[in-house]
Amino acid sequence: MKKDTVIIGAGLVGSLLSIYLSKRGYNVKIYERRADMRKEKIAAGRSINLALSDRGIKALEEVGIMEEIKKIAIPMHGRYIHNADGSTAYQPYGNDGQFINSVSRGELNKMLMDLAEKNGAEIFFNERCDAIDWKKKTVHFENAEELTTIHYQLAFGSDGAYSAARLTHQLQHDRFQYQQYYIDFGYKELNIPAGSNGAFMMEKNALHIWPRGNYMLIALPNMDGSFTCTLFFPFEGDPSFASLDTKEKVRSFFEKTFADAVPLMPTLEDDFFNNPTSSLVTVKCFPWVRNDDFALIGDAAHAIVPFFGQGMNCGFEDCRVLNELIDKHNEDWHLILQEYQNLRKPDADAIAELALNNFVEMRDKVGDPKFLLQKKIETAFSKKYPGKWIPAYSQVTFSPQIRYSDALKNSAKQENIMQEVMALPGIENIWQDEVVEKMILEKLH
Numbered sequence: 223m224k225k226d227t228v229i230i231g232a233g234l235v236g237s238l239l240s241i242y243l244s245k246r247g248y249n250v251k252i253y254e255r256r257a258d259m260r261k262e263k264i265a266a267g268r269s270i271n272l273a274l275s276d277r278g279i280k281a282l283e284e285v286g287i288m289e290e291i292k293k294i295a296i297p298m299h300g301r302y303i304h305n306a307d308g309s310t311a312y313q314p315y316g317n318d319g320q321f322i323n324s325v326s327r328g329e330l331n332k333m334l335m336d337l338a339e340k341n342g343a344e345i346f347f348n349e350r351c352d353a354i355d356w357k358k359k360t361v362h363f364e365n366a367e368e369l370t371t372i373h374y375q376l377a378f379g380s381d382g383a384y385s386a387a388r389l390t391h392q393l394q395h396d397r398f399q400y401q402q403y404y405i406d407f408g409y410k411e412l413n414i415p416a417g418s419n420g421a422f423m424m425e426k427n428a429l430h431i432w433p434r435g436n437y438m439l440i441a442l443p444n445m446d447g448s449f450t451c452t453l454f455f456p457f458e459g460d461p462s463f464a465s466l467d468t469k470e471k472v473r474s475f476f477e478k479t480f481a482d483a484v485p486l487m488p489t490l491e492d493d494f495f496n497n498p499t500s501s502l503v504t505v506k507c508f509p510w511v512r513n514d515d516f517a518l519i520g521d522a523a524h525a526i527v528p529f530f531g532q533g534m535n536c537g538f539e540d541c542r543v544l545n546e547l548i549d550k551h552n553e554d555w556h557l558i559l560q561e562y563q564n565l566r567k568p569d570a571d572a573i574a575e576l577a578l579n580n581f582v583e584m585r586d587k588v589g590d591p592k593f594l595l596q597k598k599i600e601t602a603f604s605k606k607y608p609g610k611w612i613p614a615y616s617q618v619t620f621s622p623q624i625r626y627s628d629a630l631k632n633s634a635k636q637e638n639i640m641q642e643v644m645a646l647p648g649i650e651n652i653w654q655d656e657v658v659e660k661m662i663l664e665k666l667h
């Protein structure tokens with residue numbers, strides 16, 4: 223008899239996990255705090271669209287749903303940089319044929335829920351988890367009318383960055399490690415609508431970035447021809463969300479700073495004041511598992527900042543790794559859960575660090591000629607020696623066979639080498655010389 227399994231949260235990760243487990247014959251019930259987004263329009267809680275890349279795709283392929291999801295995905299082959307002086311530049315993300323995908327969070331979540339139900343999972347909506355009784359093995363849910371107590375043999379907390387499951391786990395766990403870290407920047411979504419007949423008003427197959435040193439605007443394409451822009455901006459100081467406190471100040475700041483975007487944003491001021499300003503948190507905790515029957519997964523275990531576009535991809539990878547461990551340990555949940563957290567914790571910590579570092583790269587370095595030269599040297603070297611050098615971005619984004627923790631180590635080593643290369647006198651002129659290539663090869667040994 224396969225276990226009665228309770229999943230708390232029908233977000234992206236909980237829904238995917240239910241598909242994996244239902245396919246294996248587990249009796250899965252998901253309890254979701256919000257209403258059914260397939261029936262009611264739900265205010266966007268997080269970003270409207272997301273970058274889906276190879277780690278997430280690998281999991282979606284494994285459960286056989288990537289072909290469906292491709293229908294709502296827009297390939298983005300590179301970064302399209304909008305410089306402050308009005309010039310633009312295009313930087314491919316990887317080799318030919320490598321790209322990330324812009325996907326609507328809502329559509330993806332709805333599709334995953336449909337597929338979860340199709341595979342036998344039941345989803346209960348408007349049910350908010352407020353406690354777990356570890357001894358009785360019950361989860362308590364509250365809806366508008368009543369409290370329900372659900373017995374479990376196996377339970378997962380996939381209820382996101384502000385997880386209630388994690389909180390009960392934490393409060394009743396001796397020596398529970400917990401760390402949350404807010405950066406001084408928040409984000410706000412803005413809109414570039416489609417042109418006539420649903421035309422894209424900028425290059426469709428790219429992630430647009432307006433890097434401005436301390437802050438940035440980005441834009442990802444949507445299926446209807448619009449772009450969702452996100453302003454990552456300081457909460458305090460000048461300029462900041464606090465300082466842009468009138469419509470006039472917003473317009474004048476945007477016209478000065480994002481001149482080529484403003485004509486495409488007819489509802490700029492309204493969007494700016496109507497849309498929420500949200501914070502960005504990193505959450506680290508340990509242990510993720512309890513007894514032989516409970517685990518945190520996805521953002522509930524490891525919320526990260528969005529600058530590598532990996533939060534969901536990492537959560538999907540959690541599901542894939544867990545599924546592999548079910549096979550490896552032949553359904554022995556003690557062994558499965560122990561190895562799950564031992565493998566995933568260092569990887570989640572690594573991507574948390576990589577994501578924080580990538581903010582500086584996106585908002586500042588992508589517009590810096592020295593950084594661009596460094597990338598050019600790395601790309602040329604990795605094309606010639608693909609077995610010796612995979613650029614850090616490609617390790618994280620296009621190489622699911624490389625663990626995040628290894629990608630972090632490798633990228634630190636590569637960065638040290640590149641710092642030495644970039645310090646060579648006249649590197650701008652000699653970067654294609656044999657001496658540079660030799661130096662990299664030597665340092666790699």
Ligand code: FAD
Nearest residue numbers: 231233234235255273351381382520521531532533534535
């Ligand atoms: P969530 O998506 O947060 O889902 C949790 C679910 O649990 C929700 O449905 C919620 O309603 C429910 N819930 C919460 N509390 C309870 C409760 N008490 N009881 C029952 N249910 C509950 N990731 C990427 O891979 N690529 C990107 O490009 C990307 N961009 C991002 C941009 C921004 C601005 C942000 C903030 C995040 C971004 N992410 C991205 C990260 C991504 O959004 C998360 O990693 C992902 O949503 C995690 O999925 P999850 O299912 O773990 O959590």
